[in-house]
Amino acid sequence: MSTMNITITVNGRDRRADAAPRMTLIDFLRDELRLTGSHIGCEHGVCGACTVLLDGDPIRACLMFAVQADGLSVTTVEGLEDETGALSAVQDAFWETHALQCGYCTPGMLMAAQALLHENDDPSDAEIREAISGNLCRCTGYQQIVDAIKLAAKTLSTERANA
């Protein structure tokens, strides 16, 4: 079976590599591009650990083949920090409220939270729980994660007010 040469814009940078058609986007990001921030959990679309943004929308990177993303733009957890390496508001809020313990679900949770706050700058608890309903956490506890997303929303709204 032949491989295909594909180009995906990852975190703003064009990345070109060969991929066999059956290679999933998450395997491509981790194994070919060595971007190991996005995690692989269930590999069949249940756990949400592999959530990345595809052209801005959150998707499961285990349910898409890398060749399908040829020419498209992907944002991973590595793309959340700014150019100086400072944590984004969402990342900082997770740190602040202890919204991670083992960290396995964290990249997926961060991307889901990022996507939510992009669309809704003042989400209710119910909206936050809905937004992370596709992401499984087995140790931290969801409450701190909800707290983190609320804190991030507050930080971002203060930043906007001061801008």
Place this chain on the structure above:
Amino acid sequence: MKSAEFEYFRPSSVDEVCTYLANGDSDAEWKVLAGGQTLVPLMAMRLARPTHLIDINRIDALHGVEIAADRVVIGAATRQRVLERTPGLADALPLFAKALPHVGHFQTRNRGTIGGSIAHADSSAEIPLVALLLDGAVTLHRKGASRIVPIRDLFLGPMETVIEPEEIMVSVEVPIWRGAAGSKIGVGFHEMAPRKGDFAIASAAAQIELDANGVCIRAAIGVGGCGPTPLRLHDAEALLIGQTPTDANITTAIQTIDAKIDPDSTLQASADYRRRVCPELTRRAITDAVTDAQSKSPS
């Protein structure tokens, strides 16, 4: 949990897809890849093992939602999230608007398609159920021909439809209930799942039209996850039509359900449990639909 090897094709027109599907030799299994939210997990678990995959995601003609006077036409590869956010959907197809938030999670709705969900014919999936209840139909193309199949004739059994290997679904058409003068239309949807967005153990949907006196003049009621395919409950509908819906006659209507359903036992729930849950979910869906209709202003 990795797919078996396959050859990948990404055509830009439906004609090209039909040509590929028509030319498949007997050793090859050609399969259409749309949103991948059902097919890719099946491939990862090796329950599906296509040798040739045709990615239809970049065929513009398969995307889009058109709300006409009497129907909504949805391109088969339209993302569930796109339909969910289509302005006017709640007026045209209120039952779709009610059911779509229950479909998977928002990460999966960003990729999952309307046609893909119907083509996979999962008995517990929401989109096949509401498309069935609203008398929807799908348009199938093959090289040199096309046909329209009503959803009620589409499903053969779990994950099985009358769609032939050479055919591709191009669109889904769903009639709009415009309502008689002075009538009101309401909808209800309930499901039970281990986690919100997971596969439903059982689900129930109802769309009801009440006349100016509050008498039910039209009803579409059905359940998912309680048989090999989504099921429309004509007997329950017949018992409500011509009546002013009350708790008592809703109870009478849902007593007809047990004889109509044929649930399986799975890891998540036994068949007996589904038999208990299904009428209750239906009661809630009908009650919500009646309350919803009563709260509307007359058409």
